[in-house]
Structures are given as structure tokens and as C-alpha cells.
Amino acid sequence: MNNFAKSTWWKKGAVHLFPVPALAVYILFVIYPILSAFGYSFYDWKGHTRGEFVGLGNFVSLFTKEPFNHLFWNAFGHNLYYFAVEMAVQNVIAFVLAYLVYSKLKGSNFLKMAYFLPRLLSVIVVGFLWKLMLNPNNGIVNVLLKKIGLVSWAKPWLGDPTYALTSITLVNSWFGIGFSMLIFLAGLHAISTEVIEAARLDGVKGLRLIRSIILPMMSQSLIIITVFTFIHAFEAFELIYAMEGSQGEPYNSTDTLAVFFYRIAFGGSSGGDSVALGLGSALAVVLFFIIATISALFLYFTRNQSAQ
């Protein structure tokens, strides 16, 4: 008995048994679906029969065959645009707001709540609310513009390809400001007050303080935000689906990779159209690698950070 309790091989073995149930669930519901998507991407798969093995054919058509190749790059560009707007609008405004709240403005607790409020709504609700407000003829945005005499400014925001994606990305930024602000606020609070005091005593003020002291000291949260924003921008789907539907309307101007994937994998809304799940899986694999690469870079950078 004593010998048995002391025997370390048993303990070591048991340790390996404990994660098995969790691992089984993980393999069944995470690893297996991902790998089967990889598997499907090598077949001309239509949904009811597996179709023929085409090797890398789906990937080749995605990048060389009309219209998929230009639709792919079109969608990829839209994802980048989504990312750029989120960075330039959402995160810049979020930082300014976070800084104001941090600077002990009166009622900062109330403001924190107020900024975070949109985030409490579901993305779909936000999409529909703004869809109503941006309705070209009786939406409040255009009604107000006409009221104050800017008749020519009242555009079909979601129906004209010139404005559709921009409208959606701005709504998306409005939605995401609260979240970014909280991350920034946490980053600001993590900076030791002594450093800032010392800088102030040395006469550093305003923008100089932000640029030389605060931003470098919160590089962690800047990296987190950048990566979150990137992943979020490359998974953009729900808001677009709520505001425009799944067809990349109008005229493919709101196709992101996820919307494009939805369309080729599941066809039309009534299911009457052809589906190309094989091609869709190939696109999903490509999207997976884009996001995985960025996430890996992020892990690499943050590891360097903590090592310093």
C-alpha cells in the first residue's frame, strides 16, 4: 500500500487520464469539424453527395477562375477596409474617450456606462436599428438631412455601392467603441502613477505626455486591440447580414470573406440555388490561415513583450 502510494509512475499515469474527458469533447467538437472542413476542401462537394476528389482544384479556382478570383480579392479588400475604419475611427475615438474618463472627468462612471451601452445590444438588433434609420426615403438620417436643407446629401446609404460599406463600418465602429474604450482604460490604469507624476514634474504635458509616456507604457493593450480588431474585421459577417443580406448587395460592394463564403457555400436564401460546399470549405481554410497567421504573430510579439 505504502509502496503503491509512493510509486510515481502511477501518479504520472493518472495525471494523463484526467484531461481525457475534456480532450474527447474538444476533439469531437473543435478539432474534428476543423479537420473535416480541411478534408472537404479537396472535394467537389455539393452537400448531398461528396463528389469527386479534386485535390487542390478548389483552391486553384478560388485564385484563378472568373468570377471567384476577383470576388475573392474584392472581399479581401473589404476586410482590410473594415479593419482600417475600425482602427482609425473606432479605436482612436475609443482612446480619446478612455483618456477623458481616466482624467477624472466629472461623471466619468456614468460616461463609462454610456459609451458601453451599444455593446449591450445584439449585433443583429444594432443592424436592424441602423437599417431603419438609414432607409433612403423615410429613415431618420435622410429625413433630418432634408429638414435642414441638405437635400443632396440624403443618399441611399445602404443601396449605393459608394457608401454601403462605409455606412456599415461606421455603424460597426459606433457599436465597438465601448469595448475598445474599456481595454484602453484598463491599460491606462495599469500605468504606474509615479511615472506619470515624475513626467509631469519634469514639465511634460498634453500630447507630449500621451506620445512619449502613456502610449509606450500601454503597448500591451494597443497590441491586444490591434489583434482583436483584425480578427473581428476578418470575421465580419453578422452586421452585414443584418443590414444588407447575404448576397454582398449592392453589387458585391459589401462582400467580406465571410459573406462571400456564406454565398458560395449555402447558395441563395431559399436554398434553390446551387451550393458549392467544397469551394466554400477551401475559402474557409484560406480564411482560417489568414487569421491563424496574424494570431501567431501576435503571440510571438506579446511573448517578446513579457520577456523584456
Add this chain to the structure above:
Amino acid sequence: MKRLFSGALLTMVAASSMLVACSNNSATPSTTPGGANTAPTAAPQEKVKLTMGSWRTEDAEAYTKIIAEFKKNNPNIDIEFKPIKNTEYNTALNTGLQSGNGPDIIHLRPYAAGAALADAGYLEPLTSVKGMDVFSKDTLLAATGTDGKVYGVPTVFSSTQVFYNKKIFQKYNLTEPKTWDELLKTADTLKSNKVTPFAFGSKEGWILSLTQGTLAPSVYGTDFIKKILAGEANFKSPEYVSSIKMLKDMTPYFPDNYVGIGMDDMRNMFVSEQAAMMVMGDWEYAVMKKTNPDLQMDVFPVPPMKADGKATVTTWVDGSFSVNAKSAHKAEALKFMEFLTTKEFGALAVNELQKPSTIPGVAANDPLVAKIAKNADTISTPYASVVYFNAGNPTTKSTLENSIQGMYLNKLTPEQVTEEVQKSADTWFKPKK
């Protein structure tokens, strides 16, 4: 050691899941036709329970009545109607069929999508079913496999025509137009009286192919599509180009900012009486009646170019019913197929499902449904985009939608639209010489 262990595990999982993902699961269908149709004998038979799949969750009540009617002559057969949401039906059905079960009676999507299931061997050919001769060849096309056999019984049509607001028409002394010119004059009168002539928007693609499919036969004539099918004409032919030009010429009669308007806005404009006409499918009738019960609406077919021409409505089969080749009760399911070809069922379809029946000569109680059904029965043209050109990837139908959208956004000329459509058709379509 640990790393080795997890690496091995991962490889094992990867290998096994690949095997599963790629294991061959194509069913080998029995090629023998279903049990012979024995007439019901007087001897009491044991009860059989069939399941019936469908994407029409909103028709559950109507199907209860339909099944009750069927049971009058077949008391030993129980049928359970099990509908699944429209957008998820295909996925659920495919999964069911792949694993070798699925419902005994399958609600089949029309044309290419249904033919694909037949080609995969999941459906029983209906060669032995009596009464299939009531349907025209065009109608049966909706449930015909590539081997030329019929695999389903088409039940109802969808039909597109012009809805109009009776009250507004009376107010400005307008009548149902009999020629294309009269239609344009009608639109002009409405426009000069500050009424939007057509509730229309180009934001949603399907509206565009539907509008083109409804109005174009008046421009290129009802035989033109047959020429394309026979290879005597194509999408770049002047007739087709002029049909796309016509869509562009209609823009003065569309609402402001129509490029940003979708179906919900269109319906709102029509039911709130801001717009007088709408090119639309029969299914919207029930929805609009619910939204505004006081709305006085009616329909007219699309008028011909010349007074001696024929007015048209555009139709396609909305769905068929088929027998699962793996069903344990094929003989009973085939009995139900036979019932679907009878006038009794036709009457139920028209009055309960409120759609034009595929069975000729059944009358409806609701006068507007009756009018739609009569037009579908007598002066219909097949909806070309759905019936003949809904294949390819992306489909030629969606290419047409996307290009017309581009035209309305001034990115493409009508000629370029037809070039895009032709390019898409070239990738898969072979004329039958």
C-alpha cells in the same frame, strides 16, 4: 514524451476524421421501380405510418386537411407532416438522405436542385404512378432527372404578374392596360399625380430576376427563350438586349432612391397606398392582405407590345412531392403520389395553399386567387431564369441579378449586362440542337 504522445494523438485524430470525411457514402439506389400499385383490397390491412418532409412550415394546417382527404380512401395509411424551416430544409434533408433515412415522402425543390437528388439516386422514379398524364411536359420538367425520368409530382405553381391598387386606379380613371403603351401611359398619369407608379427597388437581387422574368416576355415574345434553348439565339441577341434596355427605361416610374429599396420597403409602399403597381409573385397576396386588410388590390397580366399580341404571366413549379427510394413503405407512398394527381387535391391546393394548382381546370374560392390561377393555367410563360438557367457556379440567374443591379447603379450598359449573362451561360449551358 508528452509532446510525442499528443503529436501521435493528433495524427490519429486527423487520420480518422479524414477517413470519416472522405468515406464513401454514395448510396447505391435500387433501380427496380417501387411495388406495383395493387388496388386496395377489401381485406383489412395493417396500419402504416409515413412521414412527409417539407419546407412549408406555414402550411401545416392546410396539409392536415390534405392528408385527411387522402385518408378517406386510404384509411390504413397515416401520414405525419413534418416541416422544417425553409432555409434549413435542404441541409436537413441532405443529412437525412445521406444517413439512409429521411422522410418517406420528400418535398422536392424544383428544377436543378431536385434533379440533383434524383441523380444521386435518393428518389424513386414515378413511372408506375397513374394520372401523371394530366401535367404538361413543361410542368414535369421541375421534377425530371437528367435521365429523363420523372421523380416527383409537381403540386403548385408560383406565378408573377402585376398587382395594382384598385382605389388609386379608380381615382384617376385608369383601367387594366391592354398593351405596353397603355401601361406606360398609366404610369405617366400616376407620376403626374404624384403617385409612385411601381413599388420597386434594386437592392435585393432576386427582385431583379423576378421583374425581368415577368416583364421581358412581352418584349422578346413568348417563343424567344425556346430559341435560346435550341441554340438559334443567345443572350446577346437583340431581342434579349432590348428586354434589358426596357428595364432601364422603366426607371422614371420607380420610387426615389430605388437602388436602396428592398422587399420590405416595396411591400410597405404598396400596402400603404403610396405606390399603385407592383410586379410581384402570388405569395405576397396573403402577406399583404394580413398587413392591410382594407387594401383593395387586384392583378393584371403583363400586356403585350401590340394590341394583337398575347398578355402573359410568368410561372414556375414551386415544388413537387417525391418518394424516398429507401422508404420501407414505398407502395403506400406511391398511393399518395397518385392522390396528388387528382382534382380533389387540386381543389385543396388552390383553396388551402392559396396557390395556382398544377392540375388544369380547378377553380378557387377567393376571386383574386382564382384570377391568378386562371392566368397561370391559360396564358403562362415559364420563368426562364429559374426553369432553365439556374445552374453554373455562380448560377446564371444570380449573374443576371448582379448585372442588372450594376446597370441600375450605372456601372454597366444593357449590352454589358447581356454579355455577362452569356459568359455565365457559356460555362455550363449546351443548347439542345
